[in-house]
Amino acid sequence: MAGFDKVVSSYAEAMAGLTDNMTIIAGGFGLCGIPEGLIKQIKNMQTKGLTIVSNNCGVDDFGLGILLEDKQVKKMVSSYVGENALFEQQLLNGELEVELTPQGTLAEKMRAAGAGIPAFYTATGYGTPVGEGKEVKEFNGRPYILEESIMGDFAIVKAYKADRFGNCIYRHTAQNFNPMAATAGKITVVEVEEIVEPGELDPSQIHTPGIYVDRVIQGSFEKRIERKVLAK
Amino acid sequence: MAGFDKVVSSYAEAMAGLTDNMTIIAGGFGLCGIPEGLIKQIKNMQTKGLTIVSNNCGVDDFGLGILLEDKQVKKMVSSYVGENALFEQQLLNGELEVELTPQGTLAEKMRAAGAGIPAFYTATGYGTPVGEGKEVKEFNGRPYILEESIMGDFAIVKAYKADRFGNCIYRHTAQNFNPMAATAGKITVVEVEEIVEPGELDPSQIHTPGIYVDRVIQGSFEKRIERKVLAK
Amino acid sequence: MALSREQIAMRVAQEFQDGDYINLGIGIPTLAANYVPADIEVMLQSENGLLGMGPNPTEDELDADMINAGKETVTAITGASIFNSAESFAMIRGGHVDFTVLGAFEVDVFGNIASWMIPNKLIKGMGGAMDLVAGAKNIIVTMTHADKKGNSKLLPKCTLPLTGVNCITRIITDLAVLEVKNQAFYLKERAPGVSVEEIREKTAGELVVEGEIPEMSFA
Amino acid sequence: MALSREQIAMRVAQEFQDGDYINLGIGIPTLAANYVPADIEVMLQSENGLLGMGPNPTEDELDADMINAGKETVTAITGASIFNSAESFAMIRGGHVDFTVLGAFEVDVFGNIASWMIPNKLIKGMGGAMDLVAGAKNIIVTMTHADKKGNSKLLPKCTLPLTGVNCITRIITDLAVLEVKNQAFYLKERAPGVSVEEIREKTAGELVVEGEIPEMSFA
Numbered sequence: 001m002a003g004f005d006k007v008v009s010s011y012a013e014a015m016a017g018l019t020d021n022m023t024i025i026a027g028g029f030g031l032c033g034i035p036e037g038l039i040k041q042i043k044n045m046q047t048k049g050l051t052i053v054s055n056n057c058g059v060d061d062f063g064l065g066i067l068l069e070d071k072q073v074k075k076m077v078s079s080y081v082g083e084n085a086l087f088e089q090q091l092l093n094g095e096l097e098v099e100l101t102p103q104g105t106l107a108e109k110m111r112a113a114g115a116g117i118p119a120f121y122t123a124t125g126y127g128t129p130v131g132e133g134k135e136v137k138e139f140n141g142r143p144y145i146l147e148e149s150i151m152g153d154f155a156i157v158k159a160y161k162a163d164r165f166g167n168c169i170y171r172h173t174a175q176n177f178n179p180m181a182a183t184a185g186k187i188t189v190v191e192v193e194e195i196v197e198p199g200e201l202d203p204s205q206i207h208t209p210g211i212y213v214d215r216v217i218q219g220s221f222e223k224r225i226e227r228k229v230l231a232k
Numbered sequence: 233m234a235g236f237d238k239v240v241s242s243y244a245e246a247m248a249g250l251t252d253n254m255t256i257i258a259g260g261f262g263l264c265g266i267p268e269g270l271i272k273q274i275k276n277m278q279t280k281g282l283t284i285v286s287n288n289c290g291v292d293d294f295g296l297g298i299l300l301e302d303k304q305v306k307k308m309v310s311s312y313v314g315e316n317a318l319f320e321q322q323l324l325n326g327e328l329e330v331e332l333t334p335q336g337t338l339a340e341k342m343r344a345a346g347a348g349i350p351a352f353y354t355a356t357g358y359g360t361p362v363g364e365g366k367e368v369k370e371f372n373g374r375p376y377i378l379e380e381s382i383m384g385d386f387a388i389v390k391a392y393k394a395d396r397f398g399n400c401i402y403r404h405t406a407q408n409f410n411p412m413a414a415t416a417g418k419i420t421v422v423e424v425e426e427i428v429e430p431g432e433l434d435p436s437q438i439h440t441p442g443i444y445v446d447r448v449i450q451g452s453f454e455k456r457i458e459r460k461v462l463a464k
Numbered sequence: 465m466a467l468s469r470e471q472i473a474m475r476v477a478q479e480f481q482d483g484d485y486i487n488l489g490i491g492i493p494t495l496a497a498n499y500v501p502a503d504i505e506v507m508l509q510s511e512n513g514l515l516g517m518g519p520n521p522t523e524d525e526l527d528a529d530m531i532n533a534g535k536e537t538v539t540a541i542t543g544a545s546i547f548n549s550a551e552s553f554a555m556i557r558g559g560h561v562d563f564t565v566l567g568a569f570e571v572d573v574f575g576n577i578a579s580w581m582i583p584n585k586l587i588k589g590m591g592g593a594m595d596l597v598a599g600a601k602n603i604i605v606t607m608t609h610a611d612k613k614g615n616s617k618l619l620p621k622c623t624l625p626l627t628g629v630n631c632i633t634r635i636i637t638d639l640a641v642l643e644v645k646n647q648a649f650y651l652k653e654r655a656p657g658v659s660v661e662e663i664r665e666k667t668a669g670e671l672v673v674e675g676e677i678p679e680m681s682f683a
Numbered sequence: 684m685a686l687s688r689e690q691i692a693m694r695v696a697q698e699f700q701d702g703d704y705i706n707l708g709i710g711i712p713t714l715a716a717n718y719v720p721a722d723i724e725v726m727l728q729s730e731n732g733l734l735g736m737g738p739n740p741t742e743d744e745l746d747a748d749m750i751n752a753g754k755e756t757v758t759a760i761t762g763a764s765i766f767n768s769a770e771s772f773a774m775i776r777g778g779h780v781d782f783t784v785l786g787a788f789e790v791d792v793f794g795n796i797a798s799w800m801i802p803n804k805l806i807k808g809m810g811g812a813m814d815l816v817a818g819a820k821n822i823i824v825t826m827t828h829a830d831k832k833g834n835s836k837l838l839p840k841c842t843l844p845l846t847g848v849n850c851i852t853r854i855i856t857d858l859a860v861l862e863v864k865n866q867a868f869y870l871k872e873r874a875p876g877v878s879v880e881e882i883r884e885k886t887a888g889e890l891v892v893e894g895e896i897p898e899m900s901f902a
Contacts, residue, residue: 002482002483003482003483003504003505004483004505004507004543029731029732029750029754029768030750030754031747031754032731032747032748032750032754033748055768078808079808079809079810079811080807080808080809080810081807081808082805082806082807082808088805091805092805098806098808100806100808100809102809102810102811102812102813102814103730103768103772103809103810103811103814104730104768104769104771104772104775104776104811104813104814104818105772105813105814106768107767107768107769107771107772108347108349108769108772110769111554111769112352113558114554114558114560115340115550115553115554115557115558116354116355116554116556116557116558116559116598116599117340117352117353117354117557118353118371118372118374118376119352119353119369119371119376120344120349120351120352120353121349121350121351121352122348122349122776122817123348123776123817123818124776124813124814124817124818125813125817126817126847126848127795127845127847127848127849128813128844128845128846128847128848129800129844129845130809130813137351139350139351139380140350142350144350144351148371160748163543165507165516165543167543167545169436170436170767171436171748172435172436172746172748172749172759172765173729173731173732173733173748173749173750173751173765174747174748175436175732175765175766175767176731176732176767176768177767177768178767179767179769180767180768180769183554183558183560198542198543199542199543203404203516203540203544203545203546204401204402204403204404204407204546205437206545206546206547207436207767209515209545209547209551209555210515210543210545211485211507211509211515211555211560211561212555212560223747223748224747225745225747225750225756226750226754227750227753227754227755227756228745228755228756229739229755229756229757230739230740230741230742230745230756231738231739231740231741231744232739234701234702235701235702235723235724236702236724236726236762261512261513261531261535261549262531262535263528263535264512264528264529264531264535265529287549310589311589311590311591311592312588312589312590312591313588313589314586314587314588314589320586323586324586330587330589332587332589332590334590334591334592334593334594334595335511335549335553335590335591335592335595336511336549336550336552336553336556336557336592336594336595336599337553337594337595338549339548339549339550339552339553340550340553342550343550343773345777346773346777346779347769347772347773347776347777348773348775348776348777348778348817348818349776354557354598355557355598355599356557356594356595356598356599357594357598358598358628358629359576359626359628359629359630360594360625360626360627360628360629361581361625361626362590362594395762397726397735397762399762399764402548403529404527404529404530404540404546405510405512405513405514405529405530405531405532405546406528406529407513407546407547407548408512408513408548408549409548409549410548411548411550412548412549412550415773415777415779430761430762431761431762435735435759435763435764435765436765438764438765438766439548441734441764441766441770441774442734442762442764443704443726443728443734443774443779443780444774444779455528455529456528457526457528457531457537458531458535459531459534459535459536459537460526460536460537461520461536461537461538462520462521462522462523462526462537463519463520463521463522463525464520
């Protein structure tokens with residue numbers, strides 16, 4: 001009887017089942033709140049042809065950027081990319097495809113996927129390259145475009161604390177895309193700073209209820225700061 | 233300089249601006265987590281022709297049910313109604329209109345309104361009376377219906393704790409529709425059990441950020457239990 | 465002999481698997497929580513916003529802010545989570561709830577279900593039922609096989625306004641366990657002492673009987 | 684004389700009203716936070732999920748989990764709230780943010796804005812800019828009136844791929860404050876010492892000058 005114990009003890013178990021050409025939804029904003037160990041595991045697995053849905057693609061030697069080194073990524077769905085040289089090079093060489101998606105639309109596409117909503121209307125991107133080829137409909141005299149949800153074979157998530165049932169909380173702005181990503185994976189894996197006992201997290205304060213989570217792994221994090229700016 | 237101090241000191245101030253034929257979005261599920269004092273204030277104001285969007289309509293002498301006594305309600309948009317005799321009578325007399333809406337669709341309509349999403353697709357209600365006359369579109373071979381968001385002139389919300397900035401938390405299952413309702417009012421009024429100092433609520437644990445809230449009032453609550461069932 | 469309400473609930477509980485998230489409707493479905501096999505764990509979702517619903521409270525535990533979707537006072541188990549209604553139905557609509565068990569007035573061979581409205585009677589509303597049948601991965605309908613007048617509730621086509629279409633795959637009645645597929649009801653099990661003939665007689669939609677039909681077991 | 688970046692930011696800050704929720708883009712808009720009038724309070728929204736953004740941290744306060752939309756380390760003020768990206772853009776898309784201030788490459792007389800993409804240069808993406816211009820109640824564009832070669836950025840029609848359509852109503856440049864309406868730029872204020880003629884010369888789209896145009900005041 002495993003019941004609801006979702007804790008796995010190795011990164012290999014955490015990402016078991018990931019194969020070439022899968023789609024991965026990843027939490028994180030810049031280098032903040034990223035599942036560092038799960039990303040390293042994907043690199044170790046050398047899985048190829050991946051589509052990665054993530055607001056950004058890390059930097060040259062950290063975060064999702066390390067998956068570029070061995071050309072594991074076929075396509076990025078992101079709102080802002082190119083913080084690293086390798087990304088730029090692979091994009092210009094045509095080795096990497098990018099689908100630029102407005103940040104709010106990206107967050108909502110993940111949420112919608114998890115919530116069983118296949119598509120929604122938004123004004124964001126209407127009349128711009130983002131709206132091209134998309135269905136347009138007017139509501140109260142304003143035009144909106146239809147955006148479809150986006151689901152992953154895997155979702156990789158970074159949480160602050162989680163219990164073995166998969167209930168998660170996030171810390172400060174490391175929350176970002178993580179809660180939506182957690183809902184949008186056929187298999188959702190959470191890498192966590194601290195595993196706590198069930199009951200330690202206040203039920204009304206849980207950001208991600210365990211029902212969305214399939215696997216929990218205790219991580220260890222470098223938590224690199226992308227732009228350290230101090231008070232003058 | 234009022235800044236972000238949203239606390240008002242009277243129910244009259246709290247509901248100032250409410251006029252006949254307006255639409256009110258109300259939080260609460262059954263009698264749980266309802267803004268008792270704001271509802272009484274609406275009764276005192278004798279505003280007529282109201283459209284009320286709320287999962288339920290209270291009971292005969294409590295909650296939204298008290299607005300039926302003087303026929304203040306023109307229309308209810310709800311998922312489940314008729315827990316009181318007056319409701320039934322007014323419905324059969326044609327004095328009251330009801331738009332039955334599936335519970336999840338109702339919650340999502342409120343959220344969508346607050347989030348600037350005018351419409352979304354859902355499988356809920358397809359092929360049923362709820363889907364009649366609504367746009368149908370297939371995604372991945374499954375038919376979905378288009379549901380439009382629903383915005384209120386006012387939203388009335390019941391919170392557990394709030395600070396003067398309007399940041400709110402809810403307690404246990406008294407959360408229910410309240411966070412969505414809070415986002416869906418042109419004017420959002422929160423009646424709260426306890427007003428706390430800014431900073432007392434952990435920023436990462438706030439259910440409703442103050443940006444959605446226009447007015448906060450210290451309430452006093454009976455918290456009536458609709459179906460008291462004890463362990464055997 | 466036809467099953468009692470408790471026996472239907474017991475048979476329903478046999479469907480549950482370790483680790484299942486389950487939403488139980490009012491009535492017989494709720495009773496199934498009492499018969500979860502001892503060697504598995506399941507977690508109950510209540511659509512007003514509670515995952516990990518526990519039993520009703522003692523007088524000491526009673527709290528007006530802790531209710532279930534039936535508006536009854538309840539408790540939360542250790543490790544429960546509580547959330548808003550949009551999140552709750554995101555779980556349901558998004559297919560994260562493994563099982564929904566609910567009652568019905570009628571089910572037909574297309575897997576359509578009618579459970580919320582009888583025209584010309586006062587209509588109270590569908591609550592969360594339409595979301596549940598549209599969203600759950602597995603739905604079990606529990607009901608009596610026929611109404612009090614003996615009219616079958618398993619029909620070639622539902623006559624009442626629908627709750628959902630093409631969504632019901634499994635039915636547990638006081639007489640039988642049936643699967644819905646290929647526009648027919650497939651008989652899988654009989655209530656102890658109930659004959660295939662009696663089930664056939666009380667099933668208005670096409671009934672398929674393949675091989676020997678075992679009796680339900682309540683060991 | 685043309686305004687400095689700091690002076691543009693000072694003029695922008697004069698637009699703010701007590702109780703405004705404001706999202707400031709990277710660059711000149713961010714500077715505006717330094718010039719909020721002493722007699723009002725505003726609250727800064729950072730679209731990665733922070734309402735109530737404070738100043739950058741001291742070395743002691745530094746926390747990798749506290750960043751703003753520019754990925755810079757920041758702090759949160761007392762009474763701040765922190766939330767996920769879907770909630771953050773619900774605020775933005777839903778019109779709850781009172782003011783958005785952002786830079787642009789071009790604005791035209793239709794209120795269209797181009798700010799994220801220059802074809803044949805590497806494209807980094809729009810981040811949250813498209814959501815911000817689609818959602819905010821009031822948008823102020825800050826930019827130099829013309830590029831380094833002297834080409835006007837206030838055009839009859841944008842030439843670059845758009846960020847949003849019919850959304851810009853107010854522009855604050857190093858030379859002027861302008862309103863966008865009736866398919867024209869309406870001159871409202873001049874930078875101190877800058878003539879209407881110079882502004883007209885550097886405004887490619889139709890410029891409307893009604894009456895005496897006052898100089899900006901930085902009292």
